[in-house]
Amino acid sequence: MEKWVLRNKKADFEAIMKRHGISECLARLLVNRGLTEEMDIDLYLNPDYQNTYSPYTMKDLTKACKILEDKIDSSLPIRIVGDYDVDGVSSTYILYKALTLCGARVDYEIPDRIKDGYGINEHIIDGAYEAGIDTIITCDNGIAALEQVKKAKRLGMTVIVTDHHDIPFVMEEEKRYLLPEADAVVNPKQEECPYPFKQLCGAAVAYKLMEVLYKSRQIGEAELVPLREVVAIATVCDVMELTGENRILVKKGLELLRKTKNQGLRALMEKNGIAVENLSSYHLGFVIGPCLNAGGRLDTAKKGLRLLLSESKEEADKRAEELKGLNDLRKQMTEEGILKAVSMIESSALKEDRVLVVYLQDCHESLAGIIAGRIREKYNKPAIVLTSAHEMVKGSGRSIEKYNMYEELTASGKYLVKFGGHPMAAGMSLAFESVEPFRISLNNNTTLTEEDLIPKVVIDVVLPLGLITEELIEEIKILEPFGKGNEKPLFADRSLKVIKLAVIGKNKNVIKLLVRNQYGKEMDALYFGDTEGFLEALSDAYGQNEVDRAFQNRDNKLKLSLTYYPSVNEYNGSRSLQIIIQNYLPEK
Incomplete structure (x- = not known):
């Protein structure tokens, strides 16, 4: 069951069209995005x-920059500690590339997803201390x-935290925030941080720090280009809001990526058959990102960084081939886990649960988050997938808009050994005997209503087929x-x-229709x-006989209301308009 809603925001569309030289359709789409000024x-x-x-x-950014400059000038060893997902690998790349260019004695460490778990740990700190590292x-x-x-401070090391x-x-009486006692903490989400945009990914925070360091070391803006490319990838892959500053970072980053000189990225695009000139955010999120992630999931995240x-x-071809192979294996394992x-x-x-907690004992723990995301999509409910890991249970959750997963986990925190994350995603570890009490606690404490769980389909514009043109697309x-x-x-x-109906595609996984609207326009x-x-759904609404008639290209009673995205089909040199169906409702 879905609830279809038409966005109906009011504005002076005529004025917007005139001022910006755009169509009424585009003016309405901008207003629907909250843009009226x-x-x-x-x-x-x-x-x-x-x-x-x-x-x-x-907050603390110039302080962190000053510390780094002093360490570079004194030739003291610096170690970057990243994370094993795309954002973590991208952040590590940005800091390593930039600090190396600035003449730093620098190396990096990325936790092993299985052995170490998320983030910096005592084992990594001990390793840094034994290696004589001055600054983490x-x-x-x-x-x-x-x-x-x-612990790192107790051992005499300087610590800079950059995070998002x-x-x-x-x-307590109210929320009391807990900050690490580092020499500098750079995170725009700190209460007392005046930075106006709070939704940056980790790589963007690292980039901002390096941007200031470059200026201070008088390194030209051209050297920021390789860093900006990777910020765009991380922003999309960490599912940040593509609004405000993030929109600029991704839109301009894609332009740079289309002509990237990064050998590894070029090889990865080539291996995955991406036409560089058509590179879009889809390719970052669903092709490049998963390949970079596959190293950290099934082997080591250092493969993506390398x-x-x-x-x-x-070197790039060899590494891209290896990551693509790991990603193909990951896809197969994911499908098995979802089933x-x-x-x-x-x-x-x-x-019956409103918050789904599924314990897949033998699932590879690195796939828990992906499977949770797919379960969330299927049921439109917050989903947490748990799996066995080193005498513990580890898990990953993906949420829906009406459910702040981080806050809900905090409320049931007594069942968890460790957890962290965002409103929309989180990671956790717990004892096996806590799995069932944890599931019950989340469901007993949730304020989610039946209404919250009904997927809402929000339509921007009712656009009859006859108004679709190539210019509009x-x-x-x-x-x-x-x-x-x-x-x-x-x-x-x-x-x-419905005039015609066919099932096409190599795996018979695409439905192709010829439809005609009430004004006689066919597409x-x-x-x-x-x-x-x-x-x-068609058979339930009209009977199998009518569906068979449509398959035979005969007159039938099938009628649909559709939501769609328009596109141009190019085939054998000819171009035709078509629509890609997103949602459908058979009309009685």
Whole structure:
């Protein structure tokens, strides 16, 4: 069951169209994104690095920069401690590349997902101390490492924390935030940090610090380009909101990536058959990111980092091939895990829970988050997937908009040994005997209602098929890059008569329709979702006989209301308009 809602924001569309030289459709799409002020629309339509916020306003950033300069000038050894996901690998790359260019004695350590778990730990601190490291700088982690930072300080090391995760807190009279006792803590989410944009990923925070360091060392802006490219990848892969400053970082970053000189990234695009000129946020999130992530999931995250640092085509090709192979294996293992999880939910009382907690004992722990994400999508409920790991249970959760997972975990924190994350995603570890009490606690304490769990389909514009043109499709591309907070616009047309119906594709996983609207406009429509479910819905509404008639290209009673995204189909040199179906409702 879905609830279809039409966005109906009011504004002076005529004035917006005139002022910015755009169509009414685009004006409506901008207003639907909350953009009505002239300056906001202008920034959105013309994103530029000049319009990003000054890094100098970020708390402790200049302090951290000064510490790094002193260490570089004194030739003291610095160790970067990153994390094993794309954001962590990208952050590590940015700091390593930039500090090396600035003449630092620098190396890096990335925790092993299985052996070490998330973030800096005592084992890593001991290793740094034994290696004679003077300064530790974290990236994409460290904000929750209170004891670990204390230990490093006790051993006489300087510690800089750069992170973007939520600040840990305890509930007393009110929330009391807990910060590590580092020499500098750079994280825009700190209460007393005046930096205006709080939604940066870890790589963007690291980039901001290096931007100031470059200026201080009088290194030219051209050297920021390789860093900016990687910030774009990390922002998309860490599912940051693609609004405000993040939109600029990704939109401009994609332009740089299309002509990147990074050997590793070029090789990865080549191995995955990505046409560089068509590179989009989709490729970052669903092709490049998963390959960079595959090292950290099934082997070591250092493989992804070494790919980014590749200096020759031969080296890059070899590393890209290896990461693609690991990602292919990861995909296969993920599908197996999803089937198991769905089977467990469907065959038990779990199906009634509002917060899904699934214990997949033999699942590779690095896949828990991906499987949780897919379960969340299927049921539109917060989902946590737990798995066995070193006499413990580890897990990863993915949430829905109405459920702040980090805060809900805090409320059930007595069952957890360790946890951290965001409102939309979290990681945790717990004892085996706590699994069931934890599940019960989350479900007993949740304020989620039935209404919260109904997927809401928000339509931007009701656009009859006859108004779709190639010019409009080109104009809509101005809104890219699409992603969280800047979703693809959704159009709709109602009472579309099905003229023809076919199942196509190598794996018979695409439905192709020829539809006609009430004004007589005909167009091809493609559906890439659950083909069995689609055909079942038609059969339930009209009977199998009518569905068979549509397959035979005969007159039938099938009628659909559709939400869609318009596109151009290019085939054998000819171009035709088509729509890609997102949601469907059979009309009785």
